[in-house]
Amino acid sequence: MVKTGTWVSIRSTILPAGSRADNIPADTSAVPLDMWVKGFLTAPAQIGGEATVRTVTGRTEVGLLEEVDPTTTVSYGNFVPEVLKIGRDARAILFGGGGE
Numbered sequence: 001m002v003k004t005g006t007w008v009s010i011r012s013t014i015l016p017a018g019s020r021a022d023n024i025p026a027d028t029s030a031v032p033l034d035m036w037v038k039g040f041l042t043a044p045a046q047i048g049g050e051a052t053v054r055t056v057t058g059r060t061e062v063g064l065l066e067e068v069d070p071t072t073t074v075s076y077g078n079f080v081p082e083v084l085k086i087g088r089d090a091r092a093i094l095f096g097g098g099g100e
Contacts, residue, residue, distance in 0.1 A: 001044050009038050009070035010051050012063030037061045
């Protein structure tokens, strides 16, 4: 059981599969539109069970409890050396120098 006030991540389904907009690809339409929210538990809950959280902005959201003390794992992919050249070339064109 996870205690009230614990920082957690919940998931809820916004639109079930087949209920999405007609103008999106079929493979996208075939899966539900889910939302993940981080917040503080407002009552004890179990992993996989329904939980209510209060977000840092004060919203209250309900969903299935997925993770306790979630971390941010954002990645923009591997380093691409060509991007450095693009940046230098753009600075040279715009500002007359290589930016070095």
